[in-house]
Amino acid sequence: MDSGPVRVMASAGALLLTLTLTGAGGDVPDPTGPPWPSRGLFTTHASGTPVGTERRCTVSEILEPSCGVWWGGSPHENRLEELEHNAGRRMDIVYTWRGIDQAKIPGDRERRILAEGRFVHTNIEARRFTRPGHPAVSYRAILRGEFDSVLRDQARGVAELEAPYFLTFDHEADANKRYNKRGTPQEFTRAWRHIVDIYRDEGADNAIWVWNVTGWEGNLGRLPGLWPGNDHVDWISWEAYNMTGCDLMPNWKHVDSFEDALRPAYEWIQNEGPRHGIDPTKPVMIGEMGTTDIGPRETMRWYTDVPRVLREYERIRAVKVWDSKVSSGCDFRIGANRYARQGFEAAGRDPYVNLPDRVRRLAEHAHRD
Known part of the structure; x- marks a missing residue:
């Protein structure tokens, strides 16, 4: 089974930059302050290690930290400032959405987010975002090369950043609304590899490929056929939702905690993944998470419990909240619920x-050396 980072960097092997963290007292940096390159070191250890205790923290060339978890989100209607105001802090990763027909990836918005010191994760949909209604694109069209010139423009745009950039192709390919709709699972995996290979050909070594699925227990049997291969995937990602009362999910009568939601896919990857050629040591990103309103105390606890759960699932190294309103009865916006x-x-x-902050700087330099 092949494994490890999908890109070949200029340096030999996987680059690991190391920081020795030592406590010096102080508070969490002000989230309204300047971007992280100019802010001071957060002096409480990311692992929860007591101040004054040394701990070595590493970050790999694919942005996998050894000392904690990146914290991010997908802002409602691109209102990042509003999300960060409600969160009381800056996001480490911001989720953005583009179509496969859009040559300008990253766009102005992504470049601004990067310039302000955050990472970007862009999902490239198999849809035409340059046309009304964003019609779907078949995987066969991608494989025929109909979007190769656009993809090469995207790849060159990412490559010129000289900064790490998370990318996904057609997230949630296992979902009922996508599975076998835009093409077969085999065509999906071929299209994924085709896109990654184009980015590689254009020198986008800083592209970090995140394979994202729903993670729902009923969809796990679909995952083997959708796996593009260890050499074309850096991170594995799925969602962790509770949708009690959501009008789009009328049969969802129960309440899933954050841990309940993420556990099935996590255990499947660890226990069953190797049988299907999936490397279980790859870092995990909870690509989207959130809960509907389940009562004051219960809603608050759903979120406050997240860091405890993350500590218990060691492969998880990033998490992003879905700060959006899907429908009138299915609202995950952080600011909409006290x-x-x-x-x-x-x-x-x-x-x-x-x-x-120095760990973030190390992550940046990992793609400049």
Whole structure:
């Protein structure tokens, strides 16, 4: 079974930059302050290690930290400032959405987010975002090369950043609304590899490929056929939702905790993944997470419990909240629920999801050396 980073960097082997963290007292940096390259070191250890205790923290060339978890989100209607205000802190990773027909990736918005010191994760949909209604694109069209010139423009745009950039092709390919709709699972994996190979050909070594699925227990049997291969995937990602009362999910009568939601896919990857050629040591990103309103105390606790759960699932190294309203009865916006906002803000203060600024700098330099 092949494994490890999918890109061949200029340096030999996987680059690991190391930081020795030592406590010096102090507080969490002000989330309204300047971008992280000019801010001070967060002096509480990201692992929760007591101040004054040394701990070596590493970050790999694919941005996998050894000392905690990146904290991010997908802002409602691209309102990043509003999300960060409600979260009481800056996001480490911001999720953006583009179509496969858009040559300008990263766009102005992504470049601004990067310039302000955050990472970007862009999902490239198999849809035409340059046309009304964003019609779907078949995987066969991609394999025929109909979008090769656009993809090469994208790849060159990412390559010129000289900064790490998370990318996904057609997220949630296992979902009922996508599975076998835009093409077969085999065509999906071939299209994924085709896109990654184009980016490689154009020198986009800084592209970090995140394979994203729903992670729902009923969809796990679909995952082997959708796996592009260890050499074309850097991170594995799925969602962790509770949708009690969501009008789009009328049969969802129960309540899933954050741990309930992420556990099935995590255990499947660890236990069953190797049989299907999936490397279980790859870092995991919870690509989207959130809960509907399940009551004041319960909603707040759903979010405050997230850092504790993350500590218990060691392969998880990034998590992003889905700060959006899907329908009138299915609202995950942090700012729309007082108790969700308080719980998410409290969770975001936990040291485990507050990686020190120097760790972020090390991540940046990993793609410049």
